[in-house]
Amino acid sequence: MTDRADDLSLPVYVPEEPRRAQPSASRGGQLPRLAPARLPNAAILFGPVVLVVLWELASTVGWISPKFLAAPSTALLTGFKLLVSGTLADHFLASARRAYLGLGIGVAVGVALALAAGLSRIGDASIDGLVQVKRAIPTLALIPLAILWLGIGETMKIALIASSVLIPVYINTHAALRGIDARYIELARSVRLSRAAFVREVALPGALPGFFTGLRLAVTTCWAALVVLEQINTTEGIGYLMNRARDYGQTDIIVVGLVIYAVLGLGSDLVVRLWERKALSYRKALAS
Template identity: 70%
Template sequence: MSDRASYELISVADVLLPIDPPQPRPAPRAAPVLAPRRLPAWGILFGPLVLVLVWEAASQTGLLSPRLLAAPSTAVTSGFAMLQAGTLQEHFLASAQRAWLGLGIGVAIGLVLALASGLTRLGEASIDGVVQVKRAIPTLALIPLAILWLGIGEVMKIALIATSVLVPVYINTHAALRGIDLRFVELARSVGLGRAEFLRRVALPGALPGFFTGLRLAVTACWTALVVLEQINTTEGIGYLMNRARDYGQTDVIVVGLAVYAVLGLASDMAVRALERRALSWRKALGA
């Protein structure tokens, strides 16, 4: 066999040799989905701390006159002096008593009205419209009538705080009740649950998320109403302290009063959020 024939056979043999099939490339791994981390309980303090630092810097550099607004450091000094004298504690207890009493009454009334309106047609027809009218009327607009009806004492202040509180509790709880899945209602009927059992096992658990949302708004409304009401014919309370400080141009005392309101509102909101996480531990949701 000639060299040329041998070369041709070798070439044909090379072509006919089995070729290894290409190996499939491994599929790229999908990037892990990173769920956003839940903000720790103290994370809500970040914004207020930044605001205080900017405020202090503006006061120390002279950009903010003490006649307009005292520096946070000055307010802290004045607050410690008032604590040592016992003045701040006395006015704080008076304000807290008004706020918590009005809050408790308003939350109870709002919850009862929401259950009556959300679970019965007659209740919705007779209650919902009245609450919506109250929602459209600011609490401050009711002060003249409240003074005529209840006088200018403590009863009037507590009543107005309660009316401010019941609206957000009612609206959010009512919305949660109306949003309960009908499948749960049908299941309750099929197993023969009575009214009391249906209320305890279906209605109240379904309304809890909305109730806590309304409670957080109610806490804010409580302290907001108190700020105004304590400046009407009072001789004790944080609002009275601020009103008297205004007459003497004591901006540091006014800042102390505002700080007390802010701390109370923030602490109340954090307490409600902690209670909500505990009561709704069964709910799995983003950021829960």
């Protein structure tokens, strides 16, 4: 006699595997984002605004002495007085003239050297090594020789700014030239483009992304070099204003000078970014 459990087809219990928690899907079947894809442009100011607010609070309660660092409100009032009196405008124009003259010369020389080294083996062999050597030597180390060769006036300052600026422009433009697709070069040979037409139609457009990357670095390098050079035998400029304020312990004027340098650097970078977006708009069209 068989057991009843053997005659009947009893269901066998099989424990279910624990289900893994699935992330909830948003509309359209896509996973929800943890953060917005792109923050608004004004979000970049969040960090600086918080820093200034904390700085002002610390100065108000007495944690930061005015002799050590002036409060933002004090520096703002001082800057307004200097602007109204015309003193700030004169020194600003002197600094801007040095900076942008050195920037223009450095960018022109950097692009010319990059084209010569990127489009010629002889140029690459004779130029690239020298630029890399200059890259390894800080601008401060060249000041004594520059003073002996060019004097201690404006020529020395503009020359050193230009020599600092050409490095990032050269390196990034040269790298972009070396990275041009070989198919474009073969196409230029097939249609028998002249040397000038090749540079105009293939080399320069191909080098534009690298050039703008180098230019963004160059504008910040330009102002960084100016900060140092305007401490040397100057009678006008933002650096001279800060140097004189240091002798009298006027930290509010020093803060005003630092803010001006920062605003000019960020403003120059913004102009380059807008120019880059307009000049390279064709890349978005091709991608779409």
